Amino acid sequence: MPGRLRDYLDSVRARDPAPHSRLEVLTYPGVWALGYHRLAHRLYRRRLFLLARIVNHWSRALTAIDIHPGATIGRRFFIDHGFVVIGETAVIGDDVTIYQCVTLGGTSPDNGVAGKRHPTLEDGVIVGSGAQVLGPIVVGTRARIGANAVVTKDVAEGAVMVGIPARPTTVTGGKGAAPFLAYGTPCSEVFDPQTQKVELLRCELETLRKRLDALLAEEEQKRA
Helix, strand or coil, X not given: CCHHHHHHHHHHHHHCCCCCCHHHXXXXXXXXXXXXXXXXXXXXXXXXXXXXXXXXXHHHHHHCEEECCCCEECCCCEECCCCEEECCCCEECCCXXXXXXXXXXXXXXXXXXXXXXXXXXXXXXXXXXXXEEECCCEECCCCEECCCCEECCCECCCEEEECCCCEEEEEECCCCCCCCCHHHCCCCCCCCHHHHHHHHHHHHHHHHHHHHHHHHHHHHHHHC
C-alpha cells in the first residue's frame, strides 16, 4: 500500500473509532467519493468538463456524495457517511472533517452569476451533520460547525458555531493542536436541535456574568 494512501487511511481511523483496519476504511463512501473527485478535478483543470461531469455523476450514484469537479480539496479530507453536497467554487483545506447531510452551497443559485459563490473551509474545520454553510464565506482554522447549524457569515478561527442562524458559543474550538472532537462540538455540550435556542441563551447569560464579574473586580481594584 503506497505511503500516502496509508497515511490518509490512518488519519481517517484517528477520527473514527468504528473501522478495525485500513482495508475497512477503503469501503467508506467518503473515501471513494474523494478518490473519484481527485480524478474529476484533474479533468476539470484540463478543461475536459464533460468527462469531469461524467466521473462526478458516477461518483454521486455510487456514494450519495456530490462534489463538483471544480471544488478544491486539500489533504486528508474525510466525509463520514453520505448525502453531502459541495459546490463548484468551494475550497477545503487540510484535515477537514464533514459529517452526513452537509451542504457547502451558494446563497444565490438562481442568478447565474459566476465567481466565488461557495465557502472556504480552512485547515482542521469540523462540520456537524445536517449543517448548511452557504455563500463565499471563510470558516477559520479549527472552527467547528454544530449539527444543523446554518452559517452565512465568516467564522473566526477556533470558534464553535450553533443555531439558525449560527452564532458562536462560549466554547472555543482551539487554535493549537487538540484532541479530535467528533460531530463539531465538545461532547460535554448539548446542542440538540430542539433546545438550541435555550442553549444559546444560557451561553449568552454565562458570558454576561463573566463580564459583570470582571467589571466588579475592576471597580474593587480602583477603590483599593
